[in-house]
Amino acid sequence: MKARLPRGLTDRGPADLAAANRMLEKIREVYELYGFEAVETPLIEYTDALGKFLPDQDRPNEGVFSFQDDDEQWLSLRYDLTAPLARYVAENFDALPKPYRSYRSGWVFRNEKPGPGRFRQFMQFDADTVGAASVAADAEICMMAADTLDALGLSGQYVVKVNNRKILDGVMEAIGLGGDEQASQRLTVLRGIDKLDRLGADGVRDLLGDGRRDESGDFTKGAGLAPSQIERVLAFTGAGGSDTASTFANLAAVVAGSERGAEGVSELREIAVLVEGAGYAGRVAIDPSVVRGLEYYTGPVFEAELTFTVTNEDGQPVRFGSVGGGGRYDGLVGRFRPEPVPATGFSIGVSRLLSALQMVKSPIVANAAAQAPVVVLVMERERIAEHQTLVAALRAAGIRSELYLGSSGMKAQMKYADRRGATCVIIQGSEERERGEVQIKDLIEGAKAAQAIETNEEWRAARPAQFSVSVEGMVDAVREVLARHR
RNA sequence: GCAGCUGUAGCUCAGUUAGGUUAGAGCGUCGGAUUGUGGCUCCGAAGGUCGGUGGUUCGAGCCCACCCAGCUGUACCA
Numbered sequence: 001m002k003a004r005l006p007r008g009l010t011d012r013g014p015a016d017l018a019a020a021n022r023m024l025e026k027i028r029e030v031y032e033l034y035g036f037e038a039v040e041t042p043l044i045e046y047t048d049a050l051g052k053f054l055p056d057q058d059r060p061n062e063g064v065f066s067f068q069d070d071d072e073q074w075l076s077l078r079y080d081l082t083a084p085l086a087r088y089v090a091e092n093f094d095a096l097p098k099p100y101r102s103y104r105s106g107w108v109f110r111n112e113k114p115g116p117g118r119f120r121q122f123m124q125f126d127a128d129t130v131g132a133a134s135v136a137a138d139a140e141i142c143m144m145a146a147d148t149l150d151a152l153g154l155s156g157q158y159v160v161k162v163n164n165r166k167i168l169d170g171v172m173e174a175i176g177l178g179g180d181e182q183a184s185q186r187l188t189v190l191r192g193i194d195k196l197d198r199l200g201a202d203g204v205r206d207l208l209g210d211g212r213r214d215e216s217g218d219f220t221k222g223a224g225l226a227p228s229q230i231e232r233v234l235a236f237t238g239a240g241g242s243d244t245a246s247t248f249a250n251l252a253a254v255v256a257g258s259e260r261g262a263e264g265v266s267e268l269r270e271i272a273v274l275v276e277g278a279g280y281a282g283r284v285a286i287d288p289s290v291v292r293g294l295e296y297y298t299g300p301v302f303e304a305e306l307t308f309t310v311t312n313e314d315g316q317p318v319r320f321g322s323v324g325g326g327g328r329y330d331g332l333v334g335r336f337r338p339e340p341v342p343a344t345g346f347s348i349g350v351s352r353l354l355s356a357l358q359m360v361k362s363p364i365v366a367n368a369a370a371q372a373p374v375v376v377l378v379m380e381r382e383r384i385a386e387h388q389t390l391v392a393a394l395r396a397a398g399i400r401s402e403l404y405l406g407s408s409g410m411k412a413q414m415k416y417a418d419r420r421g422a423t424c425v426i427i428q429g430s431e432e433r434e435r436g437e438v439q440i441k442d443l444i445e446g447a448k449a450a451q452a453i454e455t456n457e458e459w460r461a462a463r464p465a466q467f468s469v470s471v472e473g474m475v476d477a478v479r480e481v482l483a484r485h486r
Numbered sequence: 487g488c489a490g491c492u493g494u495a496g497c498u499c500a501g502u503u504a505g506g507u508u509a510g511a512g513c514g515u516c517g518g519a520u521u522g523u524g525g526c527u528c529c530g531a532a533g534g535u536c537g538g539u540g541g542u543u544c545g546a547g548c549c550c551a552c553c554c555a556g557c558u559g560u561a562c563c564a
Contacts, residue, residue: 063563063564064564113561214561455527
């Protein structure tokens, strides 16, 4: 059998795990500080609780991993953390304080085509406030997102962009796409706008009109809007002015004649006032080009974007882009309840944010991995118990250490220690044992010394960077060596 | 799903103007020189159904058909 990792999934090593844990801990601290509390829900939910999607018998795993329970009910792996939270809140509604503010991180799964930076299993870190209809809740979430990015060492390198779905609804109304029968056309428009950053205004213009042909020759059908309708939509996405006042003036013009649009503008204005009043101007900013592709948002929508540039595979500098997003979803919890329940939340894409932190060499994630263990070599196989006492002494002193457990000779053991990244090894053969001593070899110093050595004979004779200490002195000596290379 | 490209050793790739004996290299791995010392150097070894199946041919890694897988773009992403 061939060992192979399913596509779209990934293994993680010690360095990645340690870095991710450090980052998650930092995010958690900020969320706790804001008074959010932890909650965890399972990876599996009833399929119908996750959304309107129901697996059909032919393709039950389209988009979401699904399977049938022994009672034939459909179960699915969660594809985000929002729908399971909605289920949890609805199910425990009477016991929870409202507004209920909670956070959680965990794996989510999507059965979609993977690509660079896109996996079928990935981690999200969410915070949500359920039961607060005020835009103050939305503003708080945005400010908390900003504080989180600051805490991670990204100050000045991000902006949390805010928009309002109601304004777009107003624009749709104004160009005659308001009715229920045009819902699918509205969704096409929404998704077209969402690609603005990737395709530019011209690409989006094609998508809103007849359609667009990509470089492989594949054709994507457009929304079929008339030129005047398209320009009105683009006037909305391009309404961001040089300052907040001009942005709002542009927005007011774009939604002229739509009550819902005006409501959105006024909500957005309220958020702007709250954010500026709290001193977050510049970090949290109004940006009409943010729409988000999801249908369930009902009001404010946000996106956290990193503004520094990275070079892509073609050598072109591009913005790092979005590391999280969210918005108000007043309809989701209400699906399980007789009364409507307002809610708003924000979701961080953990692995994307982590790669950003690694890219800017954030101290939060640099050298997060534990120092490699001290390796005690086995020189006299029949006296393994005595070697074990050396390891035990190191461990008792809190020093990460291990006994070589393979069957190879000393040379191979040295190679093993080298490959482990060990800072030093402990050598006790019969000579040292009889003297009550051990040899401590500093592998890092030794490697440096080796660079000056040319010949093999010299190399073998030199035995660089190693010294003898009494068994009693071993722990202190090892501590010194470790401290030198920390 | 649609479109394009690519499949030769663990990895990166050669494989020559027209098909021609036993398919190569570098890196990596393992062993030895050095049975108690990482590196360097030298020597050696292991490792391949040439993605699969069928076809053309005296003969296929190379040509043809179909299939599979991977990559890239695009769509979908509730």
